[in-house]
Amino acid sequence: VCPMGKINFYAGPAILPATVIEQAQAAVKNFEGTGLSILEVSHRGKEFVKVMDNARALAKELMGLNDNYEVIFLHGGGLSQFHMVPMNLLNENETASYFDTGTWAHGALTEAKLFGNVHIACSSKDKNYTYIPRQYNVAPGSKYLHITSNNTIYGTQLQLPLNPPAGVPVVCDMSSDIFSRKVDYNPFDLVYAAAQKNLGPSGTTLVAVNKNILGHVNRRIPRMLDYRQHIEKESLLNTPSVFPIYVAYLTLQWVKSEGVDNIEARNLRKAKKLYDTIDASDLFNCPIAKEDRSVMNVCFTVASKELEE
Numbered sequence: 001v002c003p004m005g006k007i008n009f010y011a012g013p014a015i016l017p018a019t020v021i022e023q024a025q026a027a028v029k030n031f032e033g034t035g036l037s038i039l040e041v042s043h044r045g046k047e048f049v050k051v052m053d054n055a056r057a058l059a060k061e062l063m064g065l066n067d068n069y070e071v072i073f074l075h076g077g078g079l080s081q082f083h084m085v086p087m088n089l090l091n092e093n094e095t096a097s098y099f100d101t102g103t104w105a106h107g108a109l110t111e112a113k114l115f116g117n118v119h120i121a122c123s124s125k126d127k128n129y130t131y132i133p134r135q136y137n138v139a140p141g142s143k144y145l146h147i148t149s150n151n152t153i154y155g156t157q158l159q160l161p162l163n164p165p166a167g168v169p170v171v172c173d174m175s176s177d178i179f180s181r182k183v184d185y186n187p188f189d190l191v192y193a194a195a196q197k198n199l200g201p202s203g204t205t206l207v208a209v210n211k212n213i214l215g216h217v218n219r220r221i222p223r224m225l226d227y228r229q230h231i232e233k234e235s236l237l238n239t240p241s242v243f244p245i246y247v248a249y250l251t252l253q254w255v256k257s258e259g260v261d262n263i264e265a266r267n268l269r270k271a272k273k274l275y276d277t278i279d280a281s282d283l284f285n286c287p288i289a290k291e292d293r294s295v296m297n298v299c300f301t302v303a304s305k306e307l308e309e
């Protein structure tokens, strides 16, 4: 429930904690006592540089990542990661394996075909993406395996960890379930999440990447699309989206104070209530396989097409 009393069920942009809205509001008027609005301050000023450094460090702490990893905040939403990932990790004659489990997963693999070969490790397209395949196969020599941990639009969620073949880096789109449940992030080599689902307003994307997987492609990469450039410049390569990053930082602090364990327990309770109600009702119907149902995005249809409209 937002402070104005409205109930917002959107996957994203989504409701933010009331305390985060209050803090953001105060910073719009006067950011950290600078006498300027957060909307006006320089991204190179010491107050914002501190926000950026702290946000990167806190995300890394919450994800429990070691020093092989760097966290950066990028532009271009989740969608830009669909091309940045293959551009930075996949040579033209090489293959990457992808799970095809929904709209965003399919979007990611379609974009990757612009840069190299794509092998579909598994697909649930045959049943309109209403389940997560139990079996998958990674093409030999795959440069990476790409998965989408939560399929926002179809309402399915992957059980983690995945246990893929050793030596294949795993890239995970966690846009709609990052920090919603306990996850061991270390088996992943690259995690990305557009902010507007679980982290803040739209306008920034969190990327956590193991530096060791970078720098192995031979194509030339524009600076703005090169993870290494952003890492080297400590996520200040150009003017970042100052306000969304600030709000994401406030949300990260909220996540830490709540504790991911508690957030997960609450999410499970909320989802159970919804699914139980839907399953018990004649009016609503959840077409998603029970064991694959998302805790974040509860999708349902209405028995009557007219009523659904």
Ligand SMILES: *Cc1c(COP(=O)(O)O)cnc(C)c1O
Pocket: 012, 076, 077, 078, 079, 080, 104, 148, 150, 151, 152, 173, 174, 175, 176, 194, 195, 197
């Ligand atoms: C919303 C979403 C995206 C797209 O994010 P944009 O910021 O709109 O580009 C990508 N992946 C997943 C899983 C999403 O939920």
